[in-house]
Amino acid sequence: MDAVERARQDYARGSLDVDDVAADPLRQLERWIADAVAEDVGEPNAMTLATVDADGRPDARVVLLRRVTDTSLVWFTDRRSTKGAQLAATPHAALVFHWQPLERQVRLRGPVVALDDAASDAYFASRPRGSQLSAWASHQSQPVASREAYERQVEAIEARFDGVEDVPRPPDWGGYALTPVEVELWQGRRSRRHDRLRFRVDGAGGWTVERLQP
Numbered sequence: 001m002d003a004v005e006r007a008r009q010d011y012a013r014g015s016l017d018v019d020d021v022a023a024d025p026l027r028q029l030e031r032w033i034a035d036a037v038a039e040d041v042g043e044p045n046a047m048t049l050a051t052v053d054a055d056g057r058p059d060a061r062v063v064l065l066r067r068v069t070d071t072s073l074v075w076f077t078d079r080r081s082t083k084g085a086q087l088a089a090t091p092h093a094a095l096v097f098h099w100q101p102l103e104r105q106v107r108l109r110g111p112v113v114a115l116d117d118a119a120s121d122a123y124f125a126s127r128p129r130g131s132q133l134s135a136w137a138s139h140q141s142q143p144v145a146s147r148e149a150y151e152r153q154v155e156a157i158e159a160r161f162d163g164v165e166d167v168p169r170p171p172d173w174g175g176y177a178l179t180p181v182e183v184e185l186w187q188g189r190r191s192r193r194h195d196r197l198r199f200r201v202d203g204a205g206g207w208t209v210e211r212l213q214p
């Protein structure tokens, strides 16, 4: 682990000032995702989703952002999964993006709602057939005896939908939308003197922004 202790990078790609960013941090998030796409960052829409369990203990995993609306960020999953159960009990979450080559991080926090059936159906219909069948074949986050046992589940689903042109959405598979009430934009700077701007919703539906110490 010596390499981990020694790993040290100075950040010099950019800077961040209130005057440079959109007044709505979701619009700025879209700009930064576009920058990550232009930079060829792998999976620029990958984000860490943090939830809490029934004891208030945090949990986290990576999911893919699929849509940014006027007010929310949307991802899709099996609602029977661990994260689905956690969100049902505590419908609040945090999201984190990190685009390493751009030396940028975005953190968001807010309440989460399940998308309605029509929106989940529309996205499910756009997925490749293989992914659609995989959604049917897996009860996400449940144990399975072996890789072979899982592959037999996949084969059974392939047989079930053989000849069916449009695979329907599994009833428990769908989207969630997080509406941020707090967003932080972070840009790495030299000697750990980073730029941080924190946006919080104000009472009037707008955002207030403050600079935070690094």
Ligand SMILES: Cc1cc2nc3c(=O)[nH]c(=O)nc-3n(C[C@H](O)[C@H](O)[C@H](O)COP(=O)(O)O)c2cc1C
Binding pocket: 043, 046, 060, 061, 062, 063, 064, 065, 075, 076, 077, 078, 081, 082, 083, 084, 140, 141
């Ligand atoms: C890059 C990446 C993208 C992922 N995207 C998703 C996704 O969009 N939806 C999803 O359910 N799981 C996704 N996963 C898998 C999750 O990280 C996780 O293993 C799974 O959702 C089960 O989490 P849970 O047991 O906490 O519910 C992704 C994993 C990685 C590494």
